[in-house]
Amino acid sequence: MTDPRRTALITGASAGIGATFARHLAAHGHDVLLVARRADRLEELAAELRRTHGVRCEVFAADLTDPATPAAIIDHAARAEMPVDVLVNNAGLSSSTKFSQTPWESVAAELQLMVTATTELAHRVIPGMKQRRWGRIVNLSSLAAMAPPGEGLLYTGIKAYVLQMSQSLDMELKPHGIHVTALCPGFTHSEFHDVMGAREAADRLPGLLWQEPQDVVREGYEAVMAGKPVCIPGKVNKLTAATIRPLPQRLQYVLGRNLNPFK
Ligand SMILES: NC(=O)c1ccc[n+]([C@@H]2O[C@H](COP(=O)([O-])OP(=O)(O)OC[C@H]3O[C@@H](n4cnc5c(N)ncnc54)[C@H](OP(=O)(O)O)[C@@H]3O)[C@@H](O)[C@H]2O)c1
Structure with a gap:
């Protein structure tokens, strides 16, 4: 028996990890709904996915910093008769300025x-997933959620929230056939460090710390399908997390103050 056709909603699909997720999900036969601000990029990707994989692609260009956007996306999905089976909450960035100066x-x-x-977005898609007794949610956290806190950066706290929230949701929703995974990449080649204004500092970091988005996405996809609540992609990132996590908070604080490559 073949799997029923599923729809995936991917935020931040105009670049990097999100665009790679869209390609991966379309290659696995999912129809896709692509969200980001740059409509031209989304239209280009949608045309590529229709041509290459024959799947249905819808584009919804919007700014997710507008509080009205999540509801508008879900309304659009309902009108297009594309109930969301897979949600990839990926759109994100990190500012490089310190908290008090932002x-x-x-x-x-x-x-x-x-x-x-x-x-x-998770809250709005869960009722439909529960009804269909099947759903997959990938929330982009970061290795930063497990690493020492970065001085003055909101980003580590935000990604720690996403990590904890994903695990709590997974516990609640597993009995309903819904898997939730916090995907925690380390340094990944994308536009992230350009947007952050940290390209030069990023390029000075050793190559072994970096992953390609294709490898991050493949591991993240396999993890959510297999029902793993946390996915740290790549051997180096797994080793980094395993080394840092048991350290006392005081030592983590000192490391965070002295080892931030983007200071
Ligand atoms: N790259 C890394 O080293 C790394 C490591 C750990 C975790 N992550 C996480 O991975 C996720 C994807 O990052 P990436 O590396 O793929 O970065 P990226 O190449 O810069 O892509 C970010 C995506 O988010 C979208 N986005 C940003 N602000 C948005 C807004 N206000 N409204 C709608 N969409 C918005 C961007 O699209 P538009 O500009 O077109 O709106 C773009 O598609 C992020 O959550 C990031 O925190 C990245």
Whole structure:
């Protein structure tokens, strides 16, 4: 018996890990709904996926820092008769300025994008998944959620929230046939460090710390399908997490203050 056709909603699908997720899910026969701000990039990717994989692709260009966007995306999916079976909460960024030097509007936008919109999208797709007794949710956390806190960065706290929230949801929803995975990549080649304004510092880091988005996505996809609540892709990242996590908080604080490559 072949699997029923599923629809995947991917946020931040115009670049990096999100675009790679869209390609991977389409290659596995999923129809896709692509979300990000850059409509031209999304249209280009949608045309490629239709041509290459023959799947249905819908584009919804929107800014996820607008509190109205998550509801608008789900309304669009309902009107298009594309009930969301797979949600990849991927859109994100990190500002490089310290917390106290960042205007409140930018801090609020980061929280809206990576905390509130991520949580709201999950909340809005879960009832349908429960009804169909099948669902898969991947929330992009980061190795940063397990690493020492970065000085003045909101990002580590945000990704720690995503990690904890994903595990709590997975516990609640497993009995309903819904798997939730926090995907925790380390340094991954994408536009992330360009947007952060940290390209030069990133390029100075040793090559063995870096992964390609294809490898991150393959491991993340396998993890959520297999029902693993946390996925740390790559051997080096797994070793880093296993080394750092047991360290006392005080030592982690000192490491965080002295080892931040983007200071
Ligand atoms: N790269 C890394 O080293 C790394 C490591 C750990 C975790 N992560 C996480 O992985 C996720 C994907 O990052 P990436 O590395 O693929 O970065 P990327 O190449 O910069 O892609 C980020 C995506 O998010 C979208 N986005 C940003 N702000 C948005 C907004 N306000 N509204 C809608 N979409 C928005 C961007 O699209 P538009 O600009 O077109 O809106 C883009 O598609 C993020 O959550 C990031 O925190 C990345």
